[in-house]
Amino acid sequence: MPSVAEFLAAEHRQCDDRFAAAEEAAHLADLTGCRIRFQQFQAAMNHHFHKEEDTLFPAFEQATGNTMGPTRVMRLEHQQICDTLAEMSSALTSGDLEEYLGQAETLLILTQQHNIKEEQILYPMCDEILGAAAQSMIQAMQDLPV
Amino acid sequence: MNPVGLSLEQAPPFDVPLRFFLTAPFFLVLAAMVLLWHGPELFASRWLPAPLALTHLLTLGFMAQVMIGALLQMLPVVIGVTVPRPQWIAALIHLPLTLGTLTLAGAFLLGSPLGFQIASGLLGLGFGVALIAFNLAVWRAPVTSGTVIAVRCALGGLLVTVTLGLLLGGFFGWGLSLPIVTITTLHAVWGLVGWTVLLVAGIADQVVPMFHITPAYPCWLSRGFAPLMAVMLALWSGLMLGNREIATQLAGVALALGIAVFAGTTLHLLNQRRRKIGDPVLAYWRISLISLLASAALWLATSFLPALMPWSTVEWLLGILLIVGFAGAVINGMLYKIVPFLAWFHLQAQLLGRAKVPHMKQLLPDAPVRRQGWAYLVALLLLLAAAVYPPVFTYPAALALGLAGGWLDVNLWSVWRIYRQALSKGLAAV
Numbered sequence: 001m002p003s004v005a006e007f008l009a010a011e012h013r014q015c016d017d018r019f020a021a022a023e024e025a026a027h028l029a030d031l032t033g034c035r036i037r038f039q040q041f042q043a044a045m046n047h048h049f050h051k052e053e054d055t056l057f058p059a060f061e062q063a064t065g066n067t068m069g070p071t072r073v074m075r076l077e078h079q080q081i082c083d084t085l086a087e088m089s090s091a092l093t094s095g096d097l098e099e100y101l102g103q104a105e106t107l108l109i110l111t112q113q114h115n116i117k118e119e120q121i122l123y124p125m126c127d128e129i130l131g132a133a134a135q136s137m138i139q140a141m142q143d144l145p146v
Numbered sequence: 147m148n149p150v151g152l153s154l155e156q157a158p159p160f161d162v163p164l165r166f167f168l169t170a171p172f173f174l175v176l177a178a179m180v181l182l183w184h185g186p187e188l189f190a191s192r193w194l195p196a197p198l199a200l201t202h203l204l205t206l207g208f209m210a211q212v213m214i215g216a217l218l219q220m221l222p223v224v225i226g227v228t229v230p231r232p233q234w235i236a237a238l239i240h241l242p243l244t245l246g247t248l249t250l251a252g253a254f255l256l257g258s259p260l261g262f263q264i265a266s267g268l269l270g271l272g273f274g275v276a277l278i279a280f281n282l283a284v285w286r287a288p289v290t291s292g293t294v295i296a297v298r299c300a301l302g303g304l305l306v307t308v309t310l311g312l313l314l315g316g317f318f319g320w321g322l323s324l325p326i327v328t329i330t331t332l333h334a335v336w337g338l339v340g341w342t343v344l345l346v347a348g349i350a351d352q353v354v355p356m357f358h359i360t361p362a363y364p365c366w367l368s369r370g371f372a373p374l375m376a377v378m379l380a381l382w383s384g385l386m387l388g389n390r391e392i393a394t395q396l397a398g399v400a401l402a403l404g405i406a407v408f409a410g411t412t413l414h415l416l417n418q419r420r421r422k423i424g425d426p427v428l429a430y431w432r433i434s435l436i437s438l439l440a441s442a443a444l445w446l447a448t449s450f451l452p453a454l455m456p457w458s459t460v461e462w463l464l465g466i467l468l469i470v471g472f473a474g475a476v477i478n479g480m481l482y483k484i485v486p487f488l489a490w491f492h493l494q495a496q497l498l499g500r501a502k503v504p505h506m507k508q509l510l511p512d513a514p515v516r517r518q519g520w521a522y523l524v525a526l527l528l529l530l531a532a533a534v535y536p537p538v539f540t541y542p543a544a545l546a547l548g549l550a551g552g553w554l555d556v557n558l559w560s561v562w563r564i565y566r567q568a569l570s571k572g573l574a575a576v
Contacts, residue, residue, distance in 0.1 A: 016359045020421040027423040070226075080494065087505075102507035108421075109487040109506070112356035113223050120291045120352070121226040 004056065004130065005123035007138050011048050012115045018044055019111075023104050026097045034100070035092050042085050043146075049078045051141040056126060059137060063129045070122055077114045084110060158218060158232035160492040160565075165240050166215025167485055168558055170477075173207025173247065174551025180251070181544035186536035192461055199254035204469050205337060206247040206269070208551075212477045213345060214239055214276050216484065217297075224293045224352050227283045235279050242272035259319050266315030273308045277301065292368035296348025299372035303340025303379070307333060332383055338468045339401065340379050343438070344372045346476055347408050354412055357483065358428060359421040367411060375404050399449055406442040409435045426515040430479025433523060437471025462533035470526050470547075478522060478554060485558050486510040489565040493572070501572030509561050518557055522550040 002010070022037035057071040084107045091099040127134050177200050181188060184196040191197070218236060222228045229235055246268030253261025280301055287294045310333035316322035317329075355362045362368070382397035413435045416428065441464050448460050486509040493503045528543035 017420055020359050024422050083499075098507075099505070102505035106487070106490055106506045109357065109483060110491070116223055116352050116356060117226065120224060120293065121289050124289045124291075 001135050001138065003123075003127045004134050004137060005119065005127055007141070008048075008052070008056075008123055009115075009119045011044075011051075012119065015041065015044050015048060015111075019104070019108065023101065026100050026104065029097060031092070031095055031097060034097065038088065038092055042089065045081070045085065047144075047146055049082075051144055053078065055141050055144065056137060059133075060122075060126055060129065070117075070125075074114070074118065074122065077110075081107065081111055081114065157222065157488070157491065158228070158236075160488055162232045162236040163215040163219040163488065164485070164562070165236060166211045166218075167481055168555070168562065169240070169244055170208045170211040170215075170481075171551045171555035171558065173203050173211070174474075174554065175548050176207065176251070177203040178544045178548030178551060180255075181540065181547065186532075186540040189462065189533060189536040189540065191458065192465070195254040195257060199251040201465065201469070202247060202254070203251050204474070206243065206250070209342065209469070209473050209477060211240075211243060212481065213342070214243070216349075216480065217280060217345075219484065219488070220349070221280070221283050224291075224349070225284060225287045225297065226289065227286050229279050229283050235275060238275045239272045239279075242268040242275075246272055253318070259321075262315050262319030266312055266319055269315075270308070270312055273304070277305055277308070292351050292363075292365075293348045295369055296344055296351065296372035299376040300341055300345035300348060302376060303336055303342075303344055307337040307341050310336065328386060332386070334465075336379065336383075338473075339405070340376065342468075342473050343405060343408070344375060346434075346473070347371055350412055353480075354415055354431070358416060358419045358425070358431075360415040360419040363411065363415065367408070371404070371408055375401065378404065395449055399446060402442040402445040402449075406439055406446075409438040409442065413439070426512055426519050427479040427482055429516075429519055430475050430482075430522075433526065434472050434474075434476035434479070437467045437475065437526070441467035441472065459533060463530060466526070466529045466533055470529055475522065475526070478519075478550075481554070481558060482510065482515050485561050489561050493565060493568055496569060497572040501568070501575050503572075504564060504568055509564050510557060514553075514557050514560075518550060518553040521546060521553055525550045 018037065018041035022034050022041050025034035025037055053075060057074065061067045061071055084103060088100055088103045088107065091097070091103060126137075130137055180196060180200045180203065188194065188196045188200070192201075215236075218229055218232060246265050249261055249268060250265035252258070253265050280297075284294060284298050284301065310329055313322065313324060313329055314326070314333060317324045317326060351363055351368050354360055378397060378401050382394060382401060385394040385397055413432065416431060416435075419428075444460060444463055444467070448454050448457070454460075486506040489509050490503060490506055497503060525543065525546035528539050528546050532539035532543040
């Protein structure tokens with residue numbers, strides 16, 4: 001079984017691939033293709049946030065007794081990412097691919113600096129704090145309905 | 147692992163890194179002016195005052211400014227520890243570093259011992275503050291990732307470089323008796339390899355896979371590269387100080403091979419990137435890594451075939467490839483990601499949804515970035531040509547370098563201008 005860090009980092013990579021596919025369609029001026037791929041990307045992102053915010057973060061907060069620390073910043077960044085995703089979505093609704101690409105560039109940096117913090121710092125800490133409970137945590141995240 | 151000291155707080159205030167980023171390109175222009183002023187004779191020997199002034203305008207004025215500014219910004223992200231009182235620390239580094247660099251360049255050009263004394267004091271202060279602040283941060287890192295290891299090694303490299311630099315300041319300013327050639331060589335190699343290559347490798351470990359959506363670096367390279375290179379550098383230095391010529395050369399070959407492995411691996415990762423759309427910053431990474439690979443190849447070739455070209459030319463080419471090619475290009479490219487992103491990020495935080503924030507491509511469109519990138523590449527190629535044949539290429543190289551540096555500054559200042567406009571417009575709309 002993978003660690004929490006490996007499990008969630010792999011999800012980041014899957015989201016990255018969906019991001020790149022939608023962005024490539026926008027670059028090729030394929031509005032329909034971009035809309036379909038963006039929807040898949042946005043759904044994958046939301047599902048991933050859901051796993052973290054409803055399952056992993058509460059466990060971290062309970063174990064460390066700290067709700068105002070790193071998980072609070074991660075939740076704030078999730079909100080920023082969701083706001084930017086909403087901007088991308090409205091660019092696609094109005095068919096403005098240039099606006100979409102500019103927002104996508106912004107989202108990429110925003111998301112990746114967030115992912116670096118999670119993968120380098122928060123996830124390894126979760127693995128250490130959870131210890132043997134890490135496997136049931138992964139199972140609980142997998143069991144979350146889409 | 148210590149969750150108590152952990153901070154994932156987002157970022158220091160915008161002016162903390164920005165003051166470094168907006169100052170740095172001026173030094174490219176100043177370097178170009180020194181080259182223009184002295185003309186082809188500057189290439190007669192790297193030991194002349196003018197090339198030494200030029201080198202330090204580039205390494206301290208451009209490279210160190212941006213590397214330190216970027217570290218202040220990035221440490222919370224990649225290491226999870228903030229530098230306390232960032233605005234004070236930034237001012238205490240930025241002012242002495244800027245004034246110290248100008249004084250040092252002036253001291254070389256005027257041959258002034260007093261200038262060297264003042265420059266040593268200023269640079270000792272600026273780097274001293276930086277080293278203490280960064281070391282306090284990286285040794286409190288909650289998780290020892292590959293990047294943490296590499297940044298620790300790079301800071302060790304910076305400490306050695308600065309110490310040797312201050313010794314050389316003692317030579318020029320106070321007449322300290324030193325084996326000047328050996329100390330200068332050690333100073334240059336520790337600065338370029340021990341500090342610069344190791345820091346870039348540590349940051350690349352995160353930034354290349356994430357921002358260009360490539361596979362990750364192999365684990366052994368990510369964790370092993372910096373410590374192995376640091377040990378090899380120490381070994382090489384010891385052998386050189388002990389006058390073991392053949393062993394020194396062998397250690398030098400090992401260092402060049404290590405550098406080639408890092409550059410080759412990174413180029414290979416970029417070729418496998420899953421984000422297929424073009425990105426001007428990608429071109430900057432490639433220019434940087436190809437320069438690094440070329441410098442390693444040149445070092446290896448002349449180690450085995452010393453008759454290939456005169457050693458003085460080799461030294462010039464190595465310096466240009468490492469400073470303008472490798473470090474300058476990657477720094478230039480990274481600025482184009484960091485500055486517009488931070489402008490967007492701080493606008494977002496300050497306007498809190500009260501006004502629409504311009505996205506990164508509105509803050510800095512691709513077209514001027516691409517054109518400036520071409521100017522930079524031309525400047526690099528002309529400088530290399532000037533090292534081989536100064537009479538023809540020196541003046542065009544100086545003009546191209548000045549153009550590329552000035553253009554970089556124009557592009558970065560335009561981000562700042564749009565940021566100010568959007569901020570005042572957004573706040574007025576409330």
